[in-house]
Amino acid sequence: MGLYSSSRGPLASALLLCFCMLFLGVHGGSRRLYIVYLGDVKHGHPNDVIASHHDLLSNVLGSMEDSLDSMIHNYKHGFSGFAAMLTEDQAKQIAELPDVISVQPSRRCRAATTRSWDFLDLNYQMPNDLLNKGRYGEEIIIGVVDTGIWPESRSFSDEGYGPVPSRWRGKCQVGQGWDRNNCSRKIIGARFYSAGLDEEELKKVDYLSPRDKDGHGTHTASTAAGSVVEGASFHGLAAGVARGGAPHARIAVYKALWQGVGGTDAALLAAIDDAIHDGVDVLSLSVGGFSDNSFGALHAVQKGITVVYAAGNDGPSPQTLENTSPWVITVAASKMDRSFPTVITLGNKQQIVGQSHYYLGRNSSRSIFRSLEYGGLCTADALNGTDLKGKIVLCATPNSPTGNGPSAIIGQAFQNVRNGGGSGLIFIQYTTDLLQEWVGMPCVLVDIDTGKKIRQYIKAGSSPVAKIEPARSITGKDILAPKVASFSSRGPSPDYADIIKPDIAAPGASILAAVGDSYRFESGTSMATPHVTGIIALLKALHPNWSPAALKSAIVTTASVTDERGMPILAEGLPRKVADPFDYGGGHINPNRAADPGLIYDIDPNDYNHFFGCTVTKISASCNVTYVPGYFLNLPSISVPNLRYPVSIPRTVTNVGEVDAVYHAAIESPAGVKIEVEPSVLVFNAANKVHTFQVKISPMWRLQGDYTFGSITWYNGEKIVRIPVAARITIHDSFADVA
Ligand SMILES: *[C@@H]1O[C@H](CO)[C@@H](O)[C@H](O)[C@H]1NC(C)=O
Ligand SMILES: *[C@@H]1O[C@H](CO)[C@@H](O)[C@H](O)[C@H]1NC(C)=O
Numbered sequence: 001m002g003l004y005s006s007s008r009g010p011l012a013s014a015l016l017l018c019f020c021m022l023f024l025g026v027h028g029g030s031r032r033l034y035i036v037y038l039g040d041v042k043h044g045h046p047n048d049v050i051a052s053h054h055d056l057l058s059n060v061l062g063s064m065e066d067s068l069d070s071m072i073h074n075y076k077h078g079f080s081g082f083a084a085m086l087t088e089d090q091a092k093q094i095a096e097l098p099d100v101i102s103v104q105p106s107r108r109c110r111a112a113t114t115r116s117w118d119f120l121d122l123n124y125q126m127p128n129d130l131l132n133k134g135r136y137g138e139e140i141i142i143g144v145v146d147t148g149i150w151p152e153s154r155s156f157s158d159e160g161y162g163p164v165p166s167r168w169r170g171k172c173q174v175g176q177g178w179d180r181n182n183c184s185r186k187i188i189g190a191r192f193y194s195a196g197l198d199e200e201e202l203k204k205v206d207y208l209s210p211r212d213k214d215g216h217g218t219h220t221a222s223t224a225a226g227s228v229v230e231g232a233s234f235h236g237l238a239a240g241v242a243r244g245g246a247p248h249a250r251i252a253v254y255k256a257l258w259q260g261v262g263g264t265d266a267a268l269l270a271a272i273d274d275a276i277h278d279g280v281d282v283l284s285l286s287v288g289g290f291s292d293n294s295f296g297a298l299h300a301v302q303k304g305i306t307v308v309y310a311a312g313n314d315g316p317s318p319q320t321l322e323n324t325s326p327w328v329i330t331v332a333a334s335k336m337d338r339s340f341p342t343v344i345t346l347g348n349k350q351q352i353v354g355q356s357h358y359y360l361g362r363n364s365s366r367s368i369f370r371s372l373e374y375g376g377l378c379t380a381d382a383l384n385g386t387d388l389k390g391k392i393v394l395c396a397t398p399n400s401p402t403g404n405g406p407s408a409i410i411g412q413a414f415q416n417v418r419n420g421g422g423s424g425l426i427f428i429q430y431t432t433d434l435l436q437e438w439v440g441m442p443c444v445l446v447d448i449d450t451g452k453k454i455r456q457y458i459k460a461g462s463s464p465v466a467k468i469e470p471a472r473s474i475t476g477k478d479i480l481a482p483k484v485a486s487f488s489s490r491g492p493s494p495d496y497a498d499i500i501k502p503d504i505a506a507p508g509a510s511i512l513a514a515v516g517d518s519y520r521f522e523s524g525t526s527m528a529t530p531h532v533t534g535i536i537a538l539l540k541a542l543h544p545n546w547s548p549a550a551l552k553s554a555i556v557t558t559a560s561v562t563d564e565r566g567m568p569i570l571a572e573g574l575p576r577k578v579a580d581p582f583d584y585g586g587g588h589i590n591p592n593r594a595a596d597p598g599l600i601y602d603i604d605p606n607d608y609n610h611f612f613g614c615t616v617t618k619i620s621a622s623c624n625v626t627y628v629p630g631y632f633l634n635l636p637s638i639s640v641p642n643l644r645y646p647v648s649i650p651r652t653v654t655n656v657g658e659v660d661a662v663y664h665a666a667i668e669s670p671a672g673v674k675i676e677v678e679p680s681v682l683v684f685n686a687a688n689k690v691h692t693f694q695v696k697i698s699p700m701w702r703l704q705g706d707y708t709f710g711s712i713t714w715y716n717g718e719k720i721v722r723i724p725v726a727a728r729i730t731i732h733d734s735f736a737d738v739a
């Protein structure tokens with residue numbers, strides 16, 4: 001059972017998990033869907049591109065007829081390639097052709113606010129903040145690749161919007177429950193993608209159209225760009241003004257994920273290909289497990305589109321990150337300064353506080369005392385033979401840390417208690433990250449000390465009882481925040497060890513946003529991703545000429561590593577600890593500082609080919625670039641996973657602040673490592689806007705070591721431009737421990 005697979009079905013859960021099953025062909029057992037990637041578009045008009053794909057395919061398959069039969073989708077705008085049903089032999093033959101960069105099976109992927117913007121100090125009552133400077137994201141087009149959208153939500157009202165930007169080249173694709181008039185000046189385009197899936201099957205479980213049955217896409221789109229909606233709440237909890245990060249940005253919908261079904265690489269790539277054609281400025285993908293096809297995002301970035309991806313919800317285990325290509329922004333999830341205290345009254349009048357999203361529904365107009373039972377781990381075995389009818393059951397997390405912490409266990413416990421006829425669950429664990437809407441009965445999270453008190457009461461009394469009050473929501477400065485959420489996937493990147501991932505953390509726990517006609521809490525890096533998307537839209541409005549790398553640099557170098565009191569940001573997990581760059585990259589996003597970062601670390605998008613061409617395309621014939629470690633790429637971070645000898649790494653910074661500026665370097669060396677920066681003073685003026693400096697990183701000992709962390713900060717008395725550094729001293733090539 002996945003992390004958020006409560007009773008609401010797999011896609012309703014907060015993120016999209018790839019089960020990485022290969023798609024098996026429907027015609028003949030041996031054919032399956034492959035993605036053939038051919039690089040840049042070379043033939044001009046899309047029809048010529050398609051014709052060239054058919055030429056290539058019919059040469060291998062023997063006839064144009066077979067080619068037409070096998071072809072599922074042509075990629076023709078942002079990059080060239082196609083998805084086709086092929087046998088393994090045919091795929092091999094195609095991979096041998098000189099023009100072909102890669103051939104990969106298409107994998108199946110599956111889907112696993114109010115307060116958050118004030119928490120980030122993006123408040124529309126403050127005239128000088130990024131929200132106002134970025135004119136609420138007007139003129140910016142955000143592409144959301146997800147489960148579609150619910151156009152009737154108040155969050156997508158187009159009242160007061162000017163005409164659709166003239167550069168827009170997208171479409172409003174009609175379908176089940178979706179008319180041309182469902183596109184508007186807010187939802188300016190909408191398409192859907194079923195490549196590799198059976199449309200007849202999709203119709204049974206979802207709308208065969210951009211309309212969102214699941215809710216995930218509506219939630220993420222309204223978080224990135226929802227209009228201002230007064231009085232949004234979830235049954236009174238977290239009441240306030242709901243809006244997206246860039247509330248006037250236009251939304252382009254690319255539905256490539258389907259309720260209960262998920263999506264395919266072939267469909268996601270088709271969405272990205274069209275989004276490049278249509279003219280989006282930012283692409284938001286709260287999608288997991290998109291394995292080897294990061295070339296789609298690479299083409300988008302090379303055309304100036306910032307691509308923002310979820311980091312995954314498989315934390316707190318290390319090396320669980322997804323979507324870690326250097327050219328995208330990989331987003332971790334944090335918890336913010338809001339909590340939902342829920343009072344539990346025991347039969348001895350003792351009051352205990354946990355957290356939940358419990359509210360009184362139609363059937364339960366008031367809270368009453370119910371029998372209380374200790375259910376141990378609340379596995380089916382543990383509860384077998386116990387009468388749970390009408391009772392509140394106390395369940396515990398196992399003492400030994402399991403891979404995914406309590407997240408995997410709580411869903412099972414909830415189901416077992418409910419199946420046994422229970423009417424409430426109190427779950428003992430170390431984190432409140434599992435808060436969510438549990439349907440059917442209250443589910444209160446309590447910490448281990450509190451859980452112990454309840455157990456003592458149960459042991460002492462002869463007929464223990466308890467009463468659960470509905471949750472309240474409280475916000476503000478007396479709650480330690482932010483913290484990296486325990487479910488947020490952790491680095492280092494399993495794919496690119498020599499860069500730091502994730503890039504940034506943003507609020508992603510208990511986020512209230514639109515689902516259908518109402519508002520609902522969801523948690524996940526899926527929810528953190530559109531926060532970053534919205535902020536990128538505002539930054540792009542403010543700095544239209546900045547590249548995706550410059551925009552990323554702005555948010556990474558200005559991110560917070562402490563809270564406003566100077567206390568270090570923590571990461572939930574086993575154990576809870578001070579967060580490091582493998583939890584949150586540069587830190588927690590700080591949009592107002594990102595608006596004016598002082599210096600940026602920019603990257604020529606062609607450099608990505610130079611550094612990563614061979615690893616991305618996984619084919620040697622067309623890739624004769626000698627491998628250069630990723631840490632030589634001008635990223636706003638440095639990670640050296642195999643530090644044996646001193647290494648000198650260049651970085652180049654561009655002044656985007658006051659023309660005349662003098663910056664000094666402040667170095668925090670990782671333990672066991674010495675960092676020197678040369679020169680350590682950079683003088684910028686009208687003639688010198690760009691400076692390159694060398695970072696010399698040396699191991700202090702001969703050691704088969706572990707990752708340690710530091711930073712390099714440029715400051716000029718006003719601006720602070722900080723990049724994280726990770727280094728691991730090694731002697732041997734092989735190492736087992738990366739935690
Ligand atoms: C979407 O189209 C349907 C069918 O025409 C219509 O009933 C509905 O009101 C439309 N919704 C919006 C927001 O325009
Ligand atoms: C509320 O009670 C009605 C009638 O007893 C029942 O049909 C319905 O399923 C209940 N709803 C919930 C959410 O428990």
Ligand SMILES: *[C@@H]1O[C@H](CO)[C@@H](O)[C@H](O)[C@H]1NC(C)=O
Nearest residue numbers: 379380381382383384385386
């Ligand atoms: C409960 O335990 C009994 C006796 O050990 C066993 O026969 C039965 O299958 C168990 N039920 C479940 C649901 O595991």
Ligand SMILES: *[C@@H]1O[C@H](CO)[C@@H](O)[C@H](O)[C@H]1NC(C)=O
Nearest residue numbers: 609613621622623624625626
């Ligand atoms: C491969 O290397 C050769 C010689 O260095 C060079 O001329 C050629 O352009 C390179 N090809 C590609 C595709 O980079």
